Amino acid sequence: MKTITKPFILALIAVLGYSCCPRPSFEGCYITRWKDSTGAYNPVSSPMYIKVLGSQVTGAWGVEGNSGQLRGTLSNNGYELTGEWAAPLFSSPSYQGKIWLTLSATGDRFDGTWNGGTPRGTVxxxxxxxxRRVDCDSIPEHKYLKTIAGP
Known part of the structure; x- marks a missing residue:
C-alpha cells in the first residue's frame, strides 16, 4: 500500500477548502460612513445597496431626496472595486468622483476612499x-436604493 505524502494532503485540503467555501461578494446592503471634503466624518451614517453582475457593480446610497449612485468594476479576485460615484445621479448634473473600495476577507465590511468634484472645486x-454589512431587510431604504442602483 502506498503512503499518502504530506504535500498531497495539504494540496487536497487547499482544493477542498477553496471549493467548499464561496468567497464573499460585494453584493448586499451596508451602513456606511465617510469623511467629507473638509476631512470630518459625515455625522449621519448612510445606507447603501450594491448589486454585482459578473465584474460590473452598480449601487446607490442615501435616503430618498438625498442619495447617490456608484458604478464600477471588480478586480479578478472580487475584493477590490474601482469606479465612480455621482450625487444625486449619473443622469443629471451632479457632483461626481472616483471610488476605491476593498471588501474584507470575511465579507462583513468594506474600507476605501473617494475623491471628486464639489461646488468649490475638485477634491x-x-x-x-x-x-459594514447588514441584512437588507433591516434598512427601510432598501427598496428605494434598489430601484436607483442601476441595471
Missing part, C-alpha cells in the same frame, strides 16, 4: 469611506 485628496 484631490482621497477621503475615507467604509461600510
Amino acid at each position: 484631490h485628496t482621497r477621503m475615507e469611506w467604509s461600510g
